[in-house]
Amino acid sequence: MNEKLIFNCTWGREDPERATLPFVAANIAATAGQEAIVLCTIEAVRLGTTGGTEGVEAAGLPKLCDLMSQFVANSGKVWLCGACTKPRGITEEQLAQGVTIVGAAKVVEEVVGGAKTVAFA
Amino acid sequence: MTRTPERFLELLASRDFEGLAAIVAPQARARFLLPHGFEEHEGRDAVVGRIQSWFASASVFALISSSADTVGDRHRLSWRFEVVRDGTRREVIEQLAFLDLGPDAIQQLDLLCSGFQADSRSAAEGSDHRFDAGTLGCADGLAQEFRRRLGEVPVGESISVLVRDPAAKEDLPALARMLGQSVTSVEAYGDGRLEIKVERIK
Numbered sequence: 600m601n602e603k604l605i606f607n608c609t610w611g612r613e614d615p616e617r618a619t620l621p622f623v624a625a626n627i628a629a630t631a632g633q634e635a636i637v638l639c640t641i642e643a644v645r646l647g648t649t650g651g652t653e654g655v656e657a658a659g660l661p662k663l664c665d666l667m668s669q670f671v672a673n674s675g676k677v678w679l680c681g682a683c684t685k686p687r688g689i690t691e692e693q694l695a696q697g698v699t700i701v702g703a704a705k706v707v708e709e710v711v712g713g714a715k716t717v718a719f720a
Numbered sequence: 721m722t723r724t725p726e727r728f729l730e731l732l733a734s735r736d737f738e739g740l741a742a743i744v745a746p747q748a749r750a751r752f753l754l755p756h757g758f759e760e761h762e763g764r765d766a767v768v769g770r771i772q773s774w775f776a777s778a779s780v781f782a783l784i785s786s787s788a789d790t791v792g793d794r795h796r797l798s799w800r801f802e803v804v805r806d807g808t809r810r811e812v813i814e815q816l817a818f819l820d821l822g823p824d825a826i827q828q829l830d831l832l833c834s835g836f837q838a839d840s841r842s843a844a845e846g847s848d849h850r851f852d853a854g855t856l857g858c859a860d861g862l863a864q865e866f867r868r869r870l871g872e873v874p875v876g877e878s879i880s881v882l883v884r885d886p887a888a889k890e891d892l893p894a895l896a897r898m899l900g901q902s903v904t905s906v907e908a909y910g911d912g913r914l915e916i917k918v919e920r921i922k
Contacts, residue, residue: 681887682859691886691912702858702891708898 603714611642616657621719629673640680647679647698671697725795733783737772745825755835780804788911795819810839849879857885878919889914
């Protein structure tokens, strides 16, 4: 049984609150021992690069760089949408720790296998 | 921006000789140690033209493996191709090259060549389906093309898919599994490419 939880994040540093919230939820899941993944699409893919979360901070929420480090230390995974990294010129060499570039088929396979997705608009 | 040595490998593997010429300096020099002896060539057209003469007419031309590294300031590349030049006989050829780069193009190319050798290994295996997906990824048709190529493989035989796109490396095994096929091996090359062997089981 696939028990993964996939949290979608579509915003980058242009909207720190929207960028941070999926990581808050995913980190709670990871802390609770759940297999948690943040799936970054659109501008959020930049968050998965080295230094990509530096300075991303919303009032009342933890700094995203600290949060992501904690999340990865809690065995959380960050997936970047390959169709979004490619046009932005993001390569594997630029990825931060715990971050992987994946394609739609990988996500579809997880969902077909029972993973649950949590959407953040 | 892809670095010049990696770009050289990509262009060579896709037999894009015009593209190759664009990354070779007009005054480039080449030294080739070939099975018949030593050759020296000077100038972009002569250098690229000689490379083209080896591979342009092959009816089958597939990259089996390659590597890219540096030795001090020099760039070391190697590649092995599987080729069919006479319409029937499968051959392999391996070449090792050291490149010196100028500000924006290749200045010097020193190359050692194995010559075209009969490929007894693939003949013995009996089946040899290959799909070099190049830089195809999930949003530009990899899934459709993979499915089409897989359809050409008889049940019980395998296809080796070479991918370079980082998302494709995660996607292709997932695609194969969802199509009910079996991923039998995944091999990573040092240059960032991945070869995924898929057996068609239905």
